[in-house]
Amino acid sequence: MKSVSEMGFTHVFLPGISGNALLLLHGTGGNESDLLPLGRLLDPTAALLSPRGKVLENGMPRFFRRLAEGVFDEADLIQRTHELADFVEQAAWRHGLDRKRLLAVGYSNGANIAGALLLLRPGTIAGAALLRPMVPLVPDPLPDLGGAPVLVAAGNQDPIVPVWNLERLVDLLKRAGASVNVFFEEAGHGLTDRTVEVAKQWIEEIRRTR
Numbered sequence: 001m002k003s004v005s006e007m008g009f010t011h012v013f014l015p016g017i018s019g020n021a022l023l024l025l026h027g028t029g030g031n032e033s034d035l036l037p038l039g040r041l042l043d044p045t046a047a048l049l050s051p052r053g054k055v056l057e058n059g060m061p062r063f064f065r066r067l068a069e070g071v072f073d074e075a076d077l078i079q080r081t082h083e084l085a086d087f088v089e090q091a092a093w094r095h096g097l098d099r100k101r102l103l104a105v106g107y108s109n110g111a112n113i114a115g116a117l118l119l120l121r122p123g124t125i126a127g128a129a130l131l132r133p134m135v136p137l138v139p140d141p142l143p144d145l146g147g148a149p150v151l152v153a154a155g156n157q158d159p160i161v162p163v164w165n166l167e168r169l170v171d172l173l174k175r176a177g178a179s180v181n182v183f184f185e186e187a188g189h190g191l192t193d194r195t196v197e198v199a200k201q202w203i204e205e206i207r208r209t210r
Helices: 036-042 074-095 109-120 163-175 193-209
Strands: 004-006 009-014 021-025 047-051 055-057 060-062 066-068 102-107 127-131 149-155 179-185
Touching: 009 036, 009 074, 021 036, 021 109, 036 047, 036 102, 036 193, 047 074, 074 109, 102 109, 102 193, 109 127, 109 163, 127 193, 149 163, 149 193, 163 179, 179 193
Parallel strands: 021 047, 021 102, 102 127, 127 149, 149 179
Antiparallel strands: 004 009, 009 047, 055 060
């Protein structure tokens, strides 16, 4: 495994054996290696594409700037989302990935930019598992996501993301035409074994039906 700085992002690419692929998007303070074990657990045969966020907050990598906890710099978010989408398209071409079989798996800040990818650049990814997400932005007009599968996995005791924000996100994705599965659990912002199990089952179901 080697991190490569090209196509605009430091990233890791690990080939798969099935034609499936996962785009792994870390949380604040993570890097391109953080979610590789999770990705391999969620889909053992998939190719893994894992970029490092390019924004630093007190030395911690993120995918876009925020003004305060839960308050995003929307202009930066839009710019960074398109930048990430361009990277994904280039990487898919270079590595021979079928974007119709490319699912994003994002945690926290990574989940938020994965949601923004769906809303701003539909078709870049086939769907997304959003782990501890919140509403990234509300585009006008909304895109037509055409039934793209989305998992929203949230904790009822999350001190960062209030339940009302998750409910708003689910409504937003449904109005944009996504096929949304929602999983709430008694948990905080961190991932639990149950979160991982649910995400794995969701991915397996997507792979069986598409």
